[in-house]
Amino acid sequence: MLWASKVAIVHSVAEMNILDSAEQELQYCGYCPKMCRHSCPVAEVSGNESHTPGAKMDALYQLVLGNREWNEETTSTMWACTGCKHCTIYCKHESEPGVRLIAARHEANARGVTHPALQDYPERFSSRQKRLLKKVQEDLQKWAEKKSPVAFLPGCDALSKSPEKVAETMQLLNSYGDVRLAKVTCLGYPLVASGNKNDFSKHSNEAITELQDTKILIVNCSACLHTAKEWYPPQNSFAIVSLSEWLLKAKTKPVKDDDIVYYHDPCYLARYEGEIDAPRNVLNRYAEVREFSWNKEDSQCCGGAGLVPKTMPETANGMAKQRLQEIASLGGGTVVTACSTCSFMLRSNAPEGVTVHNLSDYVAEKERKDPTPEGKAI
Numbered sequence: 001m002l003w004a005s006k007v008a009i010v011h012s013v014a015e016m017n018i019l020d021s022a023e024q025e026l027q028y029c030g031y032c033p034k035m036c037r038h039s040c041p042v043a044e045v046s047g048n049e050s051h052t053p054g055a056k057m058d059a060l061y062q063l064v065l066g067n068r069e070w071n072e073e074t075t076s077t078m079w080a081c082t083g084c085k086h087c088t089i090y091c092k093h094e095s096e097p098g099v100r101l102i103a104a105r106h107e108a109n110a111r112g113v114t115h116p117a118l119q120d121y122p123e124r125f126s127s128r129q130k131r132l133l134k135k136v137q138e139d140l141q142k143w144a145e146k147k148s149p150v151a152f153l154p155g156c157d158a159l160s161k162s163p164e165k166v167a168e169t170m171q172l173l174n175s176y177g178d179v180r181l182a183k184v185t186c187l188g189y190p191l192v193a194s195g196n197k198n199d200f201s202k203h204s205n206e207a208i209t210e211l212q213d214t215k216i217l218i219v220n221c222s223a224c225l226h227t228a229k230e231w232y233p234p235q236n237s238f239a240i241v242s243l244s245e246w247l248l249k250a251k252t253k254p255v256k257d258d259d260i261v262y263y264h265d266p267c268y269l270a271r272y273e274g275e276i277d278a279p280r281n282v283l284n285r286y287a288e289v290r291e292f293s294w295n296k297e298d299s300q301c302c303g304g305a306g307l308v309p310k311t312m313p314e315t316a317n318g319m320a321k322q323r324l325q326e327i328a329s330l331g332g333g334t335v336v337t338a339c340s341t342c343s344f345m346l347r348s349n350a351p352e353g354v355t356v357h358n359l360s361d362y363v364a365e366k367e368r369k370d371p372t373p374e375g376k377a378i
């Protein structure tokens with residue numbers, strides 16, 4: 001059986017072969033009454049019964065048992081998951097389809113099977129990182145060349161889609177203390193989600209080398225933050241903190257007005273890292289914070305994770321639209337989130353009347369209105 005065969009050990013990602021311990025979860029999913037089925041946004045938006053968590057786990061179980069061949073068709077449902085962990089909230093057994101289905105992608109790749117949209121993905125990932133690094137070194141050089149043991153990682157989507165916002169965030173962060181822009185553009189979550197653990201191992205080692213003089217790394221991508229905390233070797237020299245935690249400690253000057261904002265919890269921050277209060281406490285300094293119906297640990301995924309935007313782009317965009325529909329039906333409003341990928345997904349699918357900000361953009365805009373923040377060095 002699959003869990004009896006070990007794959008190559010790549011520093012601390014050896015344990016990424018989580019299928020080795022998955023047998024009981026796969027059995028539970030096969031026989032339980034599927035109390036989680038309503039919670040899967042991929043299944044709901046695609047309308048495909050085979051995308052419910054139980055069905056995806058059962059398809060995986062059949063592969064693991066050897067009842068089916070590993071091929072493009074039989075492995076297709078393992079790609080219909082953002083890894084959002086919403087199903088786990090409703091599972092009495094605390095099973096983790098999101099973690100298992102992503103682990104299965106590593107096994108599929110090892111067997112030479114991948115999603116057609118992800119052929120040559122490590123090469124494409126590497127080219128994108130080089131392009132983004134060039135952008136950092138040329139367009140954002142002023143911030144990248146600063147001397148500070150504290151570095152900020154904006155996230156690939158922020159660097160790629162809104163570099164001007166990255167510059168604004170750097171300005172904001174430096175109004176509280178010296179922070180440099182990291183010359184690492186991604187901590188490797190896409191390589192984990194695409195099932196390329198050896199490429200992830202190489203990439204993470206390179207990132208650690210580049211960040212060797214860093215004491216604190218502020219991360220604005222929830223999936224990469226979780227990835228580094230979970231899989232980077234414990235001996236790396238820097239502490240990893242979220243942008244929300246950093247802004248909370250910055251003790252910015254409260255400039256609260258009558259603004260109302262809805263906070264969207266990124267899955268990897270809220271469910272994997274348990275970070276619920278920090279972003280709300282930052283926002284509370286500036287606005288009244290209101291909740292989506294699905295909120296905190298029970299947040300609904302925006303569709304941006306698990307490489308679903310590449311494997312099922314219509315479904316991913318549909319998830320973002322569905323997430324914002326509630327605010328549109330209330331007459332519109334402002335949505336703030338704390339992740340570069342969530343910001344991009346929501347912003348690019350926002351209906352009329354709904355404006356989406358990343359947390360740092362929102363704070364920067366508020367602080368610009370009152371340019372005398374009393375918060376200084378942390």
Ligand code: SF4
Nearest residue numbers: 028029032036054091
């Ligand atoms: S995740 Fe839990 S509730 Fe959902 S199908 Fe599996 S065992 Fe059942």
Ligand code: SF4
Nearest residue numbers: 040081082084085098
């Ligand atoms: S982790 Fe999220 S996307 Fe994946 S099966 Fe569970 S609810 Fe669906």
